[in-house]
Structures are given as C-alpha cells and as structure tokens.
Amino acid sequence: MVKSFFWELPQKDEIKLNIDGAARGNPGKGGIGCIFGNCDGKVLGSLSKGLGPVTNYMAECEAIIHGVDYTALVGWLIAWIESDSTTAVESFKSENIPWVLEAT
Template sequence: MATWVPPPPGHYKLHFDGASRGNPGMAGVGMAILDHNAVLISAQCHALGSQSNNFAEWQAPSLGIDMAISLGIKHLHIQGDSMVVTQSVLNCKNFLANLASDLAAFHKIVERDDIPHDVLPEYMPPPK
C-alpha cells in the first residue's frame, strides 16, 4: 500500500496520470496540485480524443507543469504512476526532448537547488 509523502513547507506536489481505453483509444489525463498540508490547490482533467496510452502519460505532466506555471509555483515535486515518464524527468535531456517548451518555461521559474533531486520525481505504482 502506498502512502502520501508531503513535500516540504512552501513546496507543492503535482500528481498526474494519463490513460486510454484501448491503444489507441479514447484518452484523458488528470492532474492535481497539493500543498504540504495536502490541501488541494488546483485540479484539472482533459479529454484527449483517440490517442495512445503513452501519449496520455506524457501529456499529463506537461499539462500539470503548465498548471503549476500559471499558478506561479516555484517549488514543485511531481508524482505519477508511469515509471517511463518519472525516470525520464530525472534525465532532463530526455524529458526536454519530449516536453521542451513546458520545461524550458518551468526551469526559468524554478529554483532547482531548492528541490531535493531524490524526491523529484517519485514513482508510485498503480494500485492492484
């Protein structure tokens, strides 16, 4: 069983997921940003039309980062159940190749030295 680990005070946590019914199939994403007290700051969901599950998994953190940027969040931890996406975030070169515009804007506002790299990102396996 997974437990929620809060980010440090003054930091926020983005939870994201993407899925499709079929591959490809009708797809969608969901994102939520919470503060260190688990207070919901913002949440969104988006229908993506007919897409692959990988497309949906990659769109979720991208849209979540856009949401954080629009809120002026500068300290963001991200957590999702896609190991491919979360491991790619650790390798920013690979992640930038997939989400260049979002991360370029995100890196301009984030004080990366203040974000523990062992916490960003976190892989949470899906429930069984």
C-alpha cells in the first residue's frame, strides 16, 4: 500500500515539531533530529543529538522528549508532533513510554 502525506502548517501562534530518531543496526549507535516550524512555514529552530546504543523505537521516543523539552524551555505552544513512528507517538498518547525514559 502506498500513501501520500503532505506537510501541513500549524495554526497561528502554534508550533509544529517534526522529529526523527534512528539507530544504525537496531540496536546500534543512534541519533535524533527535531525541526520547529511556525504557521508561515518558517523554521524557528532545530536540534540534533547523538545517542549511544539504542533501538529505532527508543531513538524516536528520545526525539519526542528532547523536542518537547526544548519547546517548553523556549516557551512555545506545540500544535502537534509529527513523526514517522506511529508506535512512538501512540506510546506517548497512551502515557505508556519506556520506563528507562521516564526520568529523562
């Protein structure tokens, strides 16, 4: 099945957080990236971070945590978080994140 998705702008005064995380080897050395965009399509900021040995799922979860932490630090209101990992997003929606990340 092939699906097409299009990037949508957030509402005025809201931020869209696009995240990705990956591990080379799964598990293996990983990394994360986050991009913060506004309603005009302007990139307001980005962050990236290398991780030690993780799975792809754990890297995706770390990306969500770091992205949300950064938006809170800056004082932005998040419209939504967009990820290619449905599993990671659903874990946060159901408040069932991996216990090793709860103290992060």
